Amino acid sequence: MELLIWLIPLLPFIGFLLNVFVIRRERTAGLVASGMVAAAFVVTLIAVGVLASMPPEERRIVSTAWEWINTGSFQVPFAIMFDPLTAVMALLITGVGALIHVYSIGYMHGDPRVVRYFAYLNLFVTMMLFLVMANNLLLLFLGWEGVGLCSFLLIGFWFERKTAGEAAVKAFVVNRIGDAAFILAMLAIFTYFGTLNFYSEGEGGALGFLERVGDIAGLRVGPNWQPIFVSTAISFLLLIGATGKSAQFPLFVWLPDAMAGPTPVSALIHAATMVTGGVYLMARTEPLFVASFTTQGWVTWIGALTALMAGTAAMAQWDIKRVLAYSTVSQLGFMVAACGMGAYVAAIFHLLTHGIFKALLFLAAGSVIHGTHDTQDMRRMGGLKDAMPVTFRTYLIGALALAGIFPLAGFWSKDEILAHAVGHGHTPIFIILFITSLFTAFYMGRQVALIFFGTQRDPSYHPHESPQVMTVPLIVLAVGAIIGGAINLPVLHWLTDWLEPVLHEQAGEFNLWLALIATIGAVGMGYLGWWIYTTNAAKIKIGGKDPIYRYSGDIWEGMAEAWYLDRLYQRTVVAGFERLSDFLARVFDPQGVDGLVMGVGRFFGGLANSLRAVQTGYVRTYALVFTVGVLLVIGFMLWIAR
Amino acid sequence: MELILFLITALIAIVGAVAMLVSRNAVHSALFLLLNFAAIAVLFLLLQAPFLFTIQLTVYAGAIMVLFLFVVMLLGAEKVEDTPDRIAWQQPLALLLGLALLVVSVVVGLGGATNPPPESEALIQFSDPRTLGALLFTDYLLPFEVTGFILLIAVIGVVVLNQRGRKI
Amino acid sequence: MVPTSYYVLLSAILFTIGVLGVLLRRNAIVIFMAVELMLNAANLALVAFARERLGVEAQVIVFFVITVAAAEVAVGLALLVAIFRTKRTADVDEVSTLKG
Numbered sequence: 001m002e003l004l005i006w007l008i009p010l011l012p013f014i015g016f017l018l019n020v021f022v023i024r025r026e027r028t029a030g031l032v033a034s035g036m037v038a039a040a041f042v043v044t045l046i047a048v049g050v051l052a053s054m055p056p057e058e059r060r061i062v063s064t065a066w067e068w069i070n071t072g073s074f075q076v077p078f079a080i081m082f083d084p085l086t087a088v089m090a091l092l093i094t095g096v097g098a099l100i101h102v103y104s105i106g107y108m109h110g111d112p113r114v115v116r117y118f119a120y121l122n123l124f125v126t127m128m129l130f131l132v133m134a135n136n137l138l139l140l141f142l143g144w145e146g147v148g149l150c151s152f153l154l155i156g157f158w159f160e161r162k163t164a165g166e167a168a169v170k171a172f173v174v175n176r177i178g179d180a181a182f183i184l185a186m187l188a189i190f191t192y193f194g195t196l197n198f199y200s201e202g203e204g205g206a207l208g209f210l211e212r213v214g215d216i217a218g219l220r221v222g223p224n225w226q227p228i229f230v231s232t233a234i235s236f237l238l239l240i241g242a243t244g245k246s247a248q249f250p251l252f253v254w255l256p257d258a259m260a261g262p263t264p265v266s267a268l269i270h271a272a273t274m275v276t277g278g279v280y281l282m283a284r285t286e287p288l289f290v291a292s293f294t295t296q297g298w299v300t301w302i303g304a305l306t307a308l309m310a311g312t313a314a315m316a317q318w319d320i321k322r323v324l325a326y327s328t329v330s331q332l333g334f335m336v337a338a339c340g341m342g343a344y345v346a347a348i349f350h351l352l353t354h355g356i357f358k359a360l361l362f363l364a365a366g367s368v369i370h371g372t373h374d375t376q377d378m379r380r381m382g383g384l385k386d387a388m389p390v391t392f393r394t395y396l397i398g399a400l401a402l403a404g405i406f407p408l409a410g411f412w413s414k415d416e417i418l419a420h421a422v423g424h425g426h427t428p429i430f431i432i433l434f435i436t437s438l439f440t441a442f443y444m445g446r447q448v449a450l451i452f453f454g455t456q457r458d459p460s461y462h463p464h465e466s467p468q469v470m471t472v473p474l475i476v477l478a479v480g481a482i483i484g485g486a487i488n489l490p491v492l493h494w495l496t497d498w499l500e501p502v503l504h505e506q507a508g509e510f511n512l513w514l515a516l517i518a519t520i521g522a523v524g525m526g527y528l529g530w531w532i533y534t535t536n537a538a539k540i541k542i543g544g545k546d547p548i549y550r551y552s553g554d555i556w557e558g559m560a561e562a563w564y565l566d567r568l569y570q571r572t573v574v575a576g577f578e579r580l581s582d583f584l585a586r587v588f589d590p591q592g593v594d595g596l597v598m599g600v601g602r603f604f605g606g607l608a609n610s611l612r613a614v615q616t617g618y619v620r621t622y623a624l625v626f627t628v629g630v631l632l633v634i635g636f637m638l639w640i641a642r
Numbered sequence: 643m644e645l646i647l648f649l650i651t652a653l654i655a656i657v658g659a660v661a662m663l664v665s666r667n668a669v670h671s672a673l674f675l676l677l678n679f680a681a682i683a684v685l686f687l688l689l690q691a692p693f694l695f696t697i698q699l700t701v702y703a704g705a706i707m708v709l710f711l712f713v714v715m716l717l718g719a720e721k722v723e724d725t726p727d728r729i730a731w732q733q734p735l736a737l738l739l740g741l742a743l744l745v746v747s748v749v750v751g752l753g754g755a756t757n758p759p760p761e762s763e764a765l766i767q768f769s770d771p772r773t774l775g776a777l778l779f780t781d782y783l784l785p786f787e788v789t790g791f792i793l794l795i796a797v798i799g800v801v802v803l804n805q806r807g808r809k810i
Numbered sequence: 811m812v813p814t815s816y817y818v819l820l821s822a823i824l825f826t827i828g829v830l831g832v833l834l835r836r837n838a839i840v841i842f843m844a845v846e847l848m849l850n851a852a853n854l855a856l857v858a859f860a861r862e863r864l865g866v867e868a869q870v871i872v873f874f875v876i877t878v879a880a881a882e883v884a885v886g887l888a889l890l891v892a893i894f895r896t897k898r899t900a901d902v903d904e905v906s907t908l909k910g
Contacts, residue, residue, distance in 0.1 A: 616729070617909025619902050623832050624732055627739050634746050648812045652820045659827040659847055668837050675843050678824075682850050685820075688812065689857045694872055701876050706846065706883050713887045714839050719900035722837045728903055736833035744826040751818035751855065768864045774873070782870050789877050796881035800888040 002063035004047050005082040008090060009129035011040040012122045019119035026114040030105035033118035037101050037125055041094035048087045056501050059084055062135055062201050069138070076196055081135040085502040088348065088495070089132040089280055092355045096272045097125050099473040103363050104264040106469035107370060117157060121268070124150035128273050132280055135208070136196040137186050140281070144182065144245065147274045148175050154269060155261040167257035174254040178244015178278075185237035192216050192230055198284065213287040231291035238285055239299055246278025248336055249306040252329045253566045256313075259321040263366030266321060271328045271362050272355035279335045279351055283344045286503060290342065300340025304432040307333030309563055311436040315443040316546065316559035319376050320365050323447050326562065327402065328358055330436060334417055337429060343420035344503045345488070345496045350413035352495075353484045357401035357409055360477035364395040367466040367474065368451060378450040379542045380458035387463035390471045392452050394478040399448050401481040403441035404522045406515070409484030415518060416488070419511040434518070441522040445529025453530070454537035648688055655681035667721060668714045672707060679703045690769035817858035824851035838890055838900045842883070849879055 015036030023029045051059050060083040068078035082090075101121060108114050127146025134140035148171075156168030189209055190196055193216075197208035213231070220227035242248065247255040258270050269275070282289055282299070289295055307330045314326035331354050338347035369376055371388050385392040401408035404415070414437055421430035456463070465471070488495035490510035499505070533540075536547040549556045558564060658678030665671045683698035714720060727733070767773060778786055824847060831844025853872045860868030890900065897904055 615909055617906030618729055619905070620833060620836070621729060621732060624736060624739065627736075627743065627829060627833065631739065631742055631746060634750065638746070638749065645812055648816065652816070655820065656823055656827075659824050662840075662843060662847070663827055663831050663834070668839050671837075671840050671843055675847065678847065679850065682854055685817070685854060686857055689817070689861045691857050691860070691869055691872075694853075694857060694869055694876075697873060697876050701880055702846075702850070706880055709883055709887060710839065710843060713891065717839075717891065717894050717900055719837060719839055719894070722899060722901045723835070725901070727836065733834060736830060739833070740826045740830045743829055744822055747822040747825060748819060751822055752815050764864055765861075768861070768866060773866050774869050777866055777870055778873070785874060789874055792878060793881050796884045799885050803885070803888040803892050 001047075001050055001061055004043060004050070005061055005063060005080060005133070006065070007043045008040050008047065008082075008094070009080070009126050009133060011036045011043065012125040012129065016119055016122035016126060019115055019122060023115055026109070029115040029118040030101070030108075033122050034098060034101035034105065036122060037094055038098040040125070040129070041091070041098050044087070044090045044094050047082055048091065051082065051084065051087055059501050060199060062199060064135075064201055073194065074190070076136055076138045077201065078139060079135040079197070079201060080130070080133040080139070081199065082133065083502055084498050084500075085280075085283060085348065086132050088352060088498070090129060092352055093125060093128050093132065093273050096355055096359045096477070097128075097268060099476055100264045100268045100272075100359060100363065103267075103366070103470050103473040104262075106467045107264050107366055108262065113157070117154075117262070120150050120153050120157070121265075124154070124269060124274070128277075131277055135198050135201070137189060137198070138196050140284075141182060141186065144277060144281075145179065147269070147277065148172065148179070148245070151175075151258070151269050151274055154265040155258045157261055157265070161260065163257075164260040167254075167260040171254040171258050174251050175244045178241045178251060181237045181244075182241030185234050185241060188230070188234045188237065192219070192234070210285065210287050213291050217291070229292060229294070231288060232294045235285070235288045235292045235295040236298065238281060238288065239295060239302070242278030242281050242336070243302060244278070245281075246275050246332050246336065247306075247329050248278070248302050248333065249309060250565065252306060252310060253562070253569060255329055256322050256325040256562070259319070259325050263321065263362060263369060266325070267359045267362030267366065270325065271358040275328065275332060276335070276351045276355065279332065279339060279347055282336070282339045283348055283503065286339075286344055289339070296340050296342070298340070300337050300426065300429055303333045303335070303337030303340055304429045304436075305333070306330070307337060307436045308432050308439075309333075309565075311439040311443070312559045313562040315439055315446065316556050318378050318546075320368065320378050320381070320447070320451065321362070321376060323378075323443060324358065324361055324365060327361075327440065327443065328354075330440065331358065331402075334414065334433060334436070337433060338417040338420065341417075341420055341424060341426050341429065343417060343424075343505075343508070345499050345505045346413065346416040346420055346508070348499065348503075349416055349488045349495055352487070353401070353409035353413040353481075356477055356484050357398045357481035360394060360398040360474065360481050361402065363470070363474055363477065364391050364398060367391040367470055368395070370466050370470070371463045373461045375458070375461065377542070378447065379540055379544065381451045381456070382454040382537060382540075383452070383456045384463050385452035388452075388465045390465060390474065394471075394474040395452070396448060397478040397481050399444040400526075401484075403444045403526045404437055404518060405441075405526070406519045407482075407485065409481050411515075411519065411522075412485030412488060412490075415511075415515050416508060418518060419514055420508050422511060422514060423508060434521075437518065438521050438525045441525035442529040445526035445531075446533050447529075449530045449533035449537070450540070453534045457537075457540065458542060644688065648685070651681050651684045651688070654678075655685070666723065669711065669720050672710045672714060675710075676703055676707045679707065690765055692769060693771040693774050814858045814862045818855055821851045821855035821858070824848075824854065836901050836903055838893075838902045838905075839887075841902060842886055842890070846879065846883070849875060 015033050018032055019029050023032060047061075051061070060081060062079060062081040064077040064079040066078050067075065069076040101118070104117070104121065108117055111117065124147055127143045127150060129143070131140055131143030131147060134143060152168045152172045155171055156165050158164045159168075186196060193209035193212060195206065195209055197206070198210045199208040200206060200211065216230045216234075219230040221230050221233055222228050244251045255270060255275065259266055261270075289299065310326045310329035310333060314323050314330060317323045317326060331350070335347040335350050335354070338344070338350065368381070368384065368388065368391060371391065372381065372384070375381060397408070401410040404411045418430060418433055418437070421427075421433060490507075493507035496505060496507040532547065539547050546556060561567065655678050658674045658676075658681060661674035662671045662678065665674060679698065679702045683695050683703065686692075686695040686698055828844045828846075828848035828851060831847065832841050835841055835844065853875055856868050856872050856875075860866070860872075893905060894900055
């Protein structure tokens with residue numbers, strides 16, 4: 001069994017190695033990469049089966065490969081584990097990952113660097129699996145940074161485009177802020193617990209810090225006039241780490257730009273898996289978060305605020321992928337808010353269903369982009385439903401699932417979060433999230449109308465349906481988006497039971513009235529969005545304004561710019577940094593550093609120039625000097641013997 | 643008697659050396675140097691070193707000077723100093739230095755204590771070439787062999803240096 | 811018997827003339843001759859001291875000096891010939907490509 005769980009991350013890693021060192025042909029690369037991830041999925045299924053056959057309280061397998069770091073009291077084993085929470089994450093990563101790999105074979109066909117692409121993708125899956133399977137924070141951090149690296153490499157995959165390179169750097173730099181906090185959190189955890197392990201290594205091993213959170217109960221740290229609880233400090237630092245990776249306010253600015261990467265990458269990394277790393281982290285370290293009432297408030301409000309900001313931003317985008325990107329940020333906000341309210345199961349549930357239908361939406365959007373010859377501006381689309389029937393139908397299913405229409409996957413998971421907010425008295429949060437969910441329905445209606453209905457506004461291309469290697473994954477994901485909600489139906493609540501050993505949560509009550517109102521609202525707003533943009537289709541011009549702009553005015557501009565958060569950073573942090581760089585590059589380096597270096601060189605050059613006159617090249621002059629030297633030596637000896 | 647012989651020989655040696663120094667023609671220089679070497683050979687004889695006298699005449703005056711003359715004539719380098727001296731400024735300086743060197747070496751050479759004149763018995767023993775020969779083949783056997791080796795290397799070196807059609 | 815100091819004086823004079831020859835003359839062969847003159851001056855002083863101290867070893871050294879001088883002259887003149895072949899001159903001032 002231990003061998004089995006090691007196979008899960010190792011199979012994609014073997015694929016990575018093969019793609020890096022052995023494979024040179026595009027076709028082999030795609031097949032090997034997809035095959036390895038699919039095999040990992042099968043292994044994960046078997047592992048889940050084994051896990052299910054164990055008694056609920058013993059469902060955790062820990063396996064240590066070797067002592068990774070062993071210096072004095074700081075000991076970190078290279079250990080992975082497999083428990084119910086990891087299991088569902090691994091299933092999502094390998095399952096959706098395999099489908100996206102297959103889809104990539106079609107999408108990336110003809111690209112000059114396909115082998116490299118699949119190598120990165122396999123490395124990403126490996127790192128993501130290490131992230132969710134790690135039994136200590138440091139190994140989790142390895143995966144965390146590994147997926148960050150792959151994200152960087154894949155966003156900048158088409159590095160010939162300047163925007164891609166810049167977006168890659170932006171994603172990396174913004175993530176550094178969160179990662180710095182993550183490292184601080186790790187140091188704090190080691191200081192107070194003396195270990196980074198989550199759980200004990202096997203029977204009788206030392207307990208991990210998640211099993212000993214009680215140790216720091218009531219412990220305070222900081223200046224005397226304002227001490228804070230240690231649990232608050234640690235969990236808040238972890239929260240900052242999560243906001244970086246999961247693109248939460250105020251660090252979500254990198255995710256929309258990350259759409260410069262290939263679309264399957266957006267689907268895998270920036271929708272389904274990597275960006276959920278922060279949510280997974282919070283769910284995994286749930287005991288720490290629950291221990292701090294203060295941090296939980298912050299988590300809730302950051303999540304809700306992000307959901308609303310990104311939801312409104314998504315409404316005003318023209319780029320097909322940016323709509324989905326802001327939508328992803330918004331849905332991640334839902335999950336984070338759910339974590340903050342203590343509804344961890346709901347958060348994971350939404351994470352899983354969102355992973356499926358958002359991957360579906362991204363892949364379908366990729367199919368649209370593929371079929372329209374790299375068109376991303378929705379103003380140039382329209383009326384594609386006849387040319388791309390499969391893409392249209394699967395996209396519609398994804399959109400309905402995201403909008404939260406009964407009985408698709410998104411309805412169940414979103415409803416569980418909203419129900420928890422109502423049921424536990426988080427009324428302001430509930431109102432924000434409810435409004436956001438209405439916005440979600442609206443912008444999905446808008447997007448479907450803009451892409452598939454009306455007439456084609458840009459006649460310069462002939463849309464065509466994508467090949468089967470791309471549409472089959474779409475259909476599979478669409479089926480998942482329809483039935484995905486079944487894993488945690490209100491009465492059966494399989495997922496809640498499955499996660500009970502990890503998250504210790506009881507199933508929430510199903511709120512029929514809420515479900516009814518939410519569905520009616522979603523249908524209404526979705527229809528409204530569709531109606532506005534189909535009836536006003538004639539008014540949409542390429543490069544023109546949105547029809548709603550006439551009524552809303554500049555608020556629409558603000559939404560399109562995501563409330564100017566990006567520009568704020570641009571004007572403050574980035575501009576200041578650019579000034580500093582400019583000063584260093586134009587003044588300090590050429591005059592200060594170069595001046596010093598060149599000055600030293602010039603000094604010795606001048607010295608040498610004046611001294612070279614001594615070297616006349618005339619042997620007789622040397623002999624003369626030699627004679628002088630001889631005389632001096634003899635004179636000195638005479639003076640000594642005097 | 644001996645002193646007069648010494649003075650004449652010394653005068654010849656100095657004249658030969660100075661003439662070598664000032665001759666414009668390298669062949670003349672070589673011949674004056676030959677004269678100087680011969681005078682020094684005679685001085686060796688005066689100093690009870692008959693073996694060195696022979697060596698001086700055969701090796702120096704005979705072999706080495708012939709080599710010099712041969713090379714001068716081979717290269718046609720009798721007169722190379724017809725062009726103006728580019729570093730003429732160093733001539734007075736050289737004379738000054740020469741004077742200083744002379745003064746210093748005289749001071750050094752005459753500074754040592756003088757021994758009483760040796761007995762004639764010992765002097766005869768000293769001047770016997772057999773003594774020198776015995777020393778060469780006993781105590782100085784290794785340097786002797788090494789010298790032979792050096793000569794061999796010199797021969798090979800000369801051949802290699804003047805090989806035609808080969809870059810060194 | 812002539813005092814050793816006379817010989818030393820003569821040796822000093824000859825040596826100085828040799829040094830002057832090196833410093834003043836430009837003909838490489840004459841410079842070489844001046845070097846030989848210096849060697850001889852040194853030999854003379856050595857033999858004079860040998861007689862004063864009755865040390866046969868000094869004579870042995872002179873013997874070696876003369877032998878090695880022969881080797882040295884052979885190699886030195888060969889070098890001169892080689893230089894002459896490339897430079898077409900025996901003027902040492904012409905061989906000044908090593909100037910800074």
